[in-house]
Amino acid sequence: MASVKIRLLSTTVAAAAVTAAVVPAAHAAAGPRSHGRHLDAKVQAQADRLVADGAPGVIVMTRRGGRVSHVTAGVSDKATGAPMDHRLLVRVASVTKSFTSTVMLQLAAERRLSLDDTVAKWLPGVVAGNGNDGSTITVRQLLAQTSGLNDYTPDPRVMSDPARTWTPAELIAIAMEKPPLYAPGTSWNYANTNYILAGMIIEKASGRPLGTEFQRRVFGPLRLRHTSFPTTDPSFPGPYVHGYYDEFGDVSTQISPSSARASGGIVSTVDDVARFHRALFTGRMLPPKQMRELRTVRPVNDDGIVEDYGLGVARIKFSCGYAWGHDGGFPGYRTWTYTSADGRSQAVITYNESKLEYDKKFRADLAEAADTAFCA
Structure with missing residues (x-):
């Protein structure tokens, strides 16, 4: 789940003003107030440090039982100096995979x-050529990232033409130009290709566009009123955090979401993402059998981050125990989500610059901020 799930890096520049806001939820009352204030202060210090490290702005949402808080630092728009606000929209990128x-x-x-269905059953002839064979890859292996298929995302054609509208078939065709990395089910590699195929299979099996299925099965039932699934339009449907990509500047609306789709196309807020993951990991979205499938994990090392990966979700070890979630990176945006198995503890962190992905100090400070937000 690590690094750039759209494989195009992630966060920052120098930060001007640092504006902090702690906004408890209206219903927040559970737990000692003193502990809540202490947690907010610790999280604020971590958010401020990430801005000092170079992130233009940071949002951190935390939950402890019924108490929900939001801490912000830095700016959502460098041109105007507008402060970060937890109500603003962001591209949550590969967090989409959990959806x-x-x-x-x-x-x-x-x-x-069935999760044991082959890709070829639903998409005959799509995964073929150069040793790729959809008849040997199952739906489960797509979701678990164990298909062995190559990722289309780093291809120069995708990277060099960010405004182009890509079809799912075109993206898969790029991945098919290379032989598989290993026999299906024998290893693990992170590839957006798997989830583009998964989205295509959902559309075949349901007879509806993926966005319609998201709306009727997830967005609507959970009242995710600020969550949408654009496939070609790079604009936002409401006020948004501006995303930056090093020397390219503000890339918020310059990149087509068509290269992300089922692998990373969702636009949302930290609260909507947290609401979804809380419902998912506490068993409100899936029957017990499918929950067991979701949480069947294998240890992986994803761009230097060690975690356990299941079916579109990851289990991450913190100082206080394990969290479930996913992270995502789209040019200009980076989001990390963490939820305890009982849903009582949560943290969502997002920031808006794509150049700190491999900065060692930033990554170390981010890891500390995540542990504080989830455990303190």
Whole structure:
């Protein structure tokens, strides 16, 4: 789940003004107030440090039981100096994979498909050529990132033409130009290709566009009123955090989401993302059998981050125990989500610059901020 899930890096520049805001939820009352204030102060210090490290702006949402707080630092728009605000929209990128996996598992629970179905059953002839064979890859292996297929994302054609509108078939065709990395099910590699295929299978099995399935199965039932799934339009449907990509500047609306789609196309807020993951990991979205599938993990090392990966979700070890979630990176945006198995503890962190991905100090400070937000 690490680094650039759209594989195009992630966060920052120098930060001007640092504006802090702690906004408890209206219903927040559970737990000692003194502990809540102490947590907010610790998280604020961590957010301020990330801005000092170079992130233009940072949002951190935390939950402890019924108490929800938001801490912000820095700016959402460098041109105007507008402060960060937790209500603003961001591109959550590969956090989308948890949504896609959830819909696929719901279809499996309804017996509309099986996780043991082959890709070729649903998409005949799509995964073929150069040793790629859809008849040997299962739906489960797509969701678990164990298909062996190559990732289309780093291809120069995708990287060099960010405004182009790509079809899913075109993206898969790029991945098919290279032989598989290994036999299906024998190893692990992070590839957006897997989730583009998963989205195509969902559309075949349901008979509806993926965005419609997201709306009727997830966005609507959970009242995710600030969550959407653009596939070609790079604009935002409401006020948003501006995203920056090093010398390219503000890239917020310059890159087509068509190269992300089921692998990373969702636009949302930290609160909507937290609401979804809390519902998912506490069993509100899937029957027990599919929950067991979702949380069947294998240890992986993703760009230097060690974690356990399941079906579109990851289990991450913190000082206080394990969290479930996913992270995502899209040019200009980076989001990390963490939820305890009982849903009582949560943290969501997002920031808006794509150049700190491999900065050792920033990554160390980010890891400390995540542990503080989830555990303190």
